[in-house]
Amino acid sequence: MREDGLRLAIEAAGGVGALARGLGIKQPSVSTWQRVPAERVLAVEALTGVRRERLRPDLYGEGRAGPRGMTGSDELDEIERARASEYLLLANLLRNAPSASLLEEIAGLTGDATPLGMAHIALAEAAAKADVSDVESEYFALFIGIGRGELLPYASYYLTGFLHERPLARLREELQRLGIERAESNFDPEDHLGILFEIMGGFANGTFPADLEQQKGFLERHIRPWAFRFFDDLAAAKSARFYKPVAEVGRTFLSVECEAFALE
Template identity: 60%
Template sequence: MRDAGLELAIKAAGGVGSLARGLGIAQPSVSAWARIPAERVLAVEALTQVDRFVLRPDLYGSPEDQATSKADVDEIDRLRAAEYGLLSLLLGKAPDADTLKRVATLKGDGSDLGMAHVELASAAAATDDRAVSKEFFDLFIGLGRGELLPYASYYLTGFLHERPLARVREDLRALGIERAGTSREPEDHIAILLEVMAGLARGDFEAEFAEQASFFERHLKPWAARMFADLEMSQSARFYRAVGRAGRVFMELESEAFTLS
């Protein structure tokens, strides 16, 4: 049985088929929903103009509950930040045994992202830190170079340290974001860009939503989903094939949500 928020969204969109088309997903997927998946709320809100607190009151509460300070972060953004943070962690370095144990506890639902989480949890449970460390080396480091080069410059120009890196640095300066830690990777590395998006979603930086959307549109949308798809299709990837699927699905969802917002 559909909840009230989903029923209102379907009515506002003009039917299940119209809602599915507007979101760019298959109609049977929407028909199977009992309520709007958390990661779809922002896109449905933008498409139907039905407020998020009506679509998912369990996440947002009443309109009065929304009178929070600018620094407050709603539950959807917390989930987004967690997803960005997880992907950044797994792509920044090979996960240790404790990280793999945590990833193995991920739960999922019937949504595309939920199913990707189930696959990722299963992949984490089926491997160990030594195997994943070797896989990470082969994929991203290698003898000379890895199978994949997860940099915006490479995916957009075919070379490293090109104009896309300069644009990232310009935007980081404009946002007042400075590098921390000891990583030697250039700022257009996928893990660093995902970490920045996690901070923006959490409200760690003084940035408007439009600036968050702009950062994604400029530095991740043009290439990140393609990189994750390459990882998902890699013949040498095992654990990271599941990381690729989760990343690809999440990038597609974010791209859709920002486009509709």
């Protein structure tokens, strides 16, 4: 019998086959899992947005060591965990319409009186009221459409007015230097904001090795010059309802990141 964490991941990915494709492995391998293998936890988290604590509470629950027996200073600190979770949630929402289970997760978000905390509360309220089929239709209108969606969340488009331009080429050069390869199942250009946020989340959770200076440089070169404009456009989009508070979370979180890196 599958553990709850694996079941949530399969649902968030859109099925066993979709999860396997996203991980770059064969479907029969995933079909035999009873739980997410320790060596796959971070990749599944990045792909589905289901937090590692839900995927493998025996490894990542409170007071537990990581899959390599890491404890103390070797574990991700709370700030890095929060950064990774924020990036991966936004990445998931930008790349896919949220599943019912993800909407349920989002509805459980809490917040404080800070701008980001208030944005979380608004997003949680929107998720609690949302109908999954309505959000799927909204996502289609915003990002897919007939011919094209209302928005094109690509660096090349925002910086040059066209797709597949120099910003994408520069990004690919940097990804090659960092040793980050494009997943075979990914058909979007790598300068999609959801993919860029996946990479930043991977930096924060240790999936992709990068110190803070490298993370700062990546953010400054590939995200900051255009992502605020994208979130402004998303908030103002005709079809946006659930995605209005998503835009506010994205814009507010990005401001926090830029301030932390002293980029603003």
